[in-house]
Amino acid sequence: MLIRRRRGWEIPEREATPEALFLGRRGFLGALATAGGAVLTGCSIVGAGDAKPTPPPPSLGATRSPRFAVDGELTKESAVLEYNNFYEFSQGKDVYRHVSKFRTRPWTLEVAGLVAKPKTWSIEDLLTKMPLEERLYRHRCVEAWYMDVPWIGFPLSRLLEASQPLSRARYVRFVSFLAKDQAPGQNLPWYTWPYYEGLTLAEAMNELTLATVGIFGHELPKQNGAPFRVVVPWKYGYKGPKSVVKIELVDSQPHTFWNDQQPGEYSFESNVNPAVPHPRWSQAQERSIDGSRSRATRLYNGYGPWVASLYA
Numbered sequence: 001m002l003i004r005r006r007r008g009w010e011i012p013e014r015e016a017t018p019e020a021l022f023l024g025r026r027g028f029l030g031a032l033a034t035a036g037g038a039v040l041t042g043c044s045i046v047g048a049g050d051a052k053p054t055p056p057p058p059s060l061g062a063t064r065s066p067r068f069a070v071d072g073e074l075t076k077e078s079a080v081l082e083y084n085n086f087y088e089f090s091q092g093k094d095v096y097r098h099v100s101k102f103r104t105r106p107w108t109l110e111v112a113g114l115v116a117k118p119k120t121w122s123i124e125d126l127l128t129k130m131p132l133e134e135r136l137y138r139h140r141c142v143e144a145w146y147m148d149v150p151w152i153g154f155p156l157s158r159l160l161e162a163s164q165p166l167s168r169a170r171y172v173r174f175v176s177f178l179a180k181d182q183a184p185g186q187n188l189p190w191y192t193w194p195y196y197e198g199l200t201l202a203e204a205m206n207e208l209t210l211a212t213v214g215i216f217g218h219e220l221p222k223q224n225g226a227p228f229r230v231v232v233p234w235k236y237g238y239k240g241p242k243s244v245v246k247i248e249l250v251d252s253q254p255h256t257f258w259n260d261q262q263p264g265e266y267s268f269e270s271n272v273n274p275a276v277p278h279p280r281w282s283q284a285q286e287r288s289i290d291g292s293r294s295r296a297t298r299l300y301n302g303y304g305p306w307v308a309s310l311y312a
């Protein structure tokens, strides 16, 4: 029998997964027990998953911006593509095994709400008409893991400006896709699908907020949020919704998926902060997704020079 000794800074997956919701898992097991086979017929929910990872998506040309750097080496691509959070597909990290039915073409992204010019973009328009650049960003999950990643995208501000936000617009609300036949996790009844998130308009317009279409020199793989996601590097990862279909400008603070699911954990703001522990673990340290390294968490994930003034 192989017994793996846990290092001090390692957090058992169970505790390290607020998104896994003990409540949710208990609810699920309870449902299995009471409904018996009836629940199991929706067996894609608990199915073994796809045999092998899907092939990498088409490459995407973009010049690396010299303005953003990470401390050391980038995280290995294989780790970034095989350790994911994407509850629409799996509550485990092996999301790549559960995405084969997900169709990311055709895909449209609607910009609506308090704007002078509502607009629906095709993903092809975004890929060809927007000024794509590569940015090396630190990414920090609330579960206390990190990765350092080369995203490809463009400032979200470009997309918002194209629709001319009205002066009444104060917040931006994001909505991810809904397709129960393609996303096994969307059949789990204790979640309120589709996934939804939000930022203040000032946060959304900050130059760091990246409308993201690629990673590691190619289009986003399905498990990383194809074909369009938002990356907000100074906040915990859940503030960046994957596979977004709608962006709505609104006048009051929108509800968010995890805040509704887990009231009393982190607020709407959810900025990375080593001094504010999660109710069940410290945020002072962060570990690489392959578990090989640990480092001190930085306030705003190290992006204070860009964003601290937003919270002064």
Ligand SMILES: Nc1nc2c(c(=O)[nH]1)N[C@H]1C(S)=C(S)[C@@H](COP(=O)(O)O)O[C@H]1N2
Pocket: 019, 083, 084, 085, 086, 087, 088, 140, 141, 142, 176, 195, 223, 224, 225, 236, 237, 238, 239, 240, 241, 242, 243
């Ligand atoms: N639609 C959607 N977006 C999501 C999530 C999700 O479950 N569904 N998980 C979030 C969390 S908790 C993190 S840490 C990042 C993970 O992105 P990655 O898998 O590319 O590392 O996506 C975020 N965006």
Ligand SMILES: [Mo]
Pocket: 085, 140, 141, 142, 143, 236, 237, 238
């Ligand atoms: Mo996360």
